[in-house]
Amino acid sequence: MSDGSITLRALLAAVDHTVATLVDAPAGDGIAVRTVAVVEPADLPEHLSEGALPEVYLLVGVDPDATTRWLRDVGDRDPAQRPRVLMTKGANDSPAVRVAAHDAGVALVHVHRQARWDRVFSVIRRTLARSPGQRAASDDNDLLAPDTDLFGLAQVLARETGGMVSIEDPQSHVLAYSASDASADRLRIQSILGREGPSDYLRILRDWGVFDRVRRGDEVVDVPEHPELDIRRRLVVGIRRGADGASSRMLGTIWLQQGAAPLRPDAAQVLRGASAVAARIIARRLDAPSTEALLVRRLFGAHGDGVDVPSVAAALNLPTAGPAAVIGFAPIGPAAGLTESSGLIRLHASAFRDDSVTESIGERVYVLLPAYQSEHSVGSWVRELVTQLEQTRELVVRAAIAAPVAGLTAVAGARAEVDRVMDSPVADPMGSRVTTLADARTAVLLAEIMELIRERPRLHDPRLAELDTYDRAHAADLRVSVHTYLRAHGEVRAAAAALRVHPNTLRYRLRRVEAILGIDLTDPEDRLLLAVQLAALPIAQK
Secondary structure, eight states: OTTSOEEHHHHHHHHOTTTEEEEEOTTOTTOEEOOEEEEOGGGHHHHHTSSSOOSEEEEOSOOHHHHHHHHHHHHTSOGGGSOSEEEESGGGGOHHHHHHHHHHTOEEEEEOTTSOHHHHHHHHHHHHHSOHHHHHHHTSSOTTOTTOOHHHHHHHHHHHHTEEEEEEOTTOOEEEEOOOOTTOOHHHHHHHTTOOOOHHHHHHHHHTTHHHHHHHSSOOEEEOOBGGGTBOOEEEEEEEESSOTTTOEEEEEEEEEEOSSOOOTTHHHHHHHHHHHHHHHHHHHHHSOOHHHHHHHHHTTTTSOOOOHHHHHHHHTOOSEEEEEEEEEEEOTTOOOTGGGHHHHHHHHHHHOTTOEEEEETTEEEEEESSOSOHHHHHHHHHHHHHHHHHHHOOOEEEEEEEEEEEGGGHHHHHHHHHHHHHSOOSOTTSOOEEEHHHHHHHHHHHHHHHHHHHOGGGSOTHHHHHHHHHHHHTOOHHHHHHHHHHTTTOHHHHHHHHTSOHHHHHHHHHHHHHHHTOOTTSHHHHHHHHHHHHHOOSOOO
């Protein structure tokens, strides 16, 4: 369609019937949709307060009663402002939900309980974002059409070979797939649902050397069926960048499952050609990020260049004025996989604000909320997400929030400030891992001042070395004693209690410190300098 919309029928075909099944469509499956939103329970009232609603809704974790109430409220709105499609999991089983959806004129779609919401959302967004030319390519006989994408390639390849196609990345994550029929086997269904295939069959593939053969060259490997495991015959070929097998880069694989009918005689040859096309598509994506991705990275200041804010705002459909919020997520310690989980973060950010923008830069993930209800709501959402990443993905991360941000012109600066917070050391990794820029300001500035002193020996007070020499020679604790005294704001009794010594003992030690360093602890400047030196140089100077 020239207006960028797509029919519900085509959308369901792209998502695949193994993932989503149409329960009821009061206006038929030929209705056109253009926009999608992910909504969690807390976001339902907020979405009803808006004007025209998104046309496709993914309700995540919303129980049947809340779904029914929401649909009834939707039914009271002007028909032109209602959503057109509702996709849920368990709520579809409720007769009340079905009746409310039908009465509201909303198509109801059942999503498989094992399907990953982030995968479903990604496929829908990709499908809606495909240009009319890309959609036309999926109906074209020319596999080499320059506008073909991986989904279009999968559809054409399936048609030309008589099988069902899955295109995967090197980690066996499904990138695109063709429509399935009733002969889709366990491995295909589990893969499309975003789950790992049957472990016993994957072990057999490794024993047969299938993965090794695919990695070594451009051979099309014929994998026989395994009736005991309900696995059908497959052809698989690697997607490689570069002609030299030794130096070429593995970009993924294409799997062609045989259905009820045999594959066509030239299926292997067509599959090898499709591998070359897929390599070009993936390489083009790696070499030339999308215009939107470039705009987002420039907006976050990833390239260090200025940004034409009005153009970016128009291209991404974002408000130029604030208040906005910028949130950064960074792994703590050796934790890996945060950037691989950027899709999950994007999903939750879109559920919180459907106009949010998410981008991975280096080992960190950043989220821009162009508008928000309150700083408290942003903080609550970030804390909940940090907890969920740890519990469901075993990712220990910290997050920093910059809010309010004046508008899009201040996003790059806000991201730099967020990085300053995340660059500062974590004193208690098991404590609160979410902080705001305002709350962290003191700690961040002090940490940067301490680091500056540590890196520049000329800023080290040589008298501190004399104190360390005395401690080593006399097995004394003068450094610890004076440090505790300064942290107690000069309260001798409080510091003595912390050190578990008599106040007179501490007074004696402080006099020794004054004598050794040649300073006066009643002098504010001497006290400040000593406190800074002790904090910046905690290890005894040699």
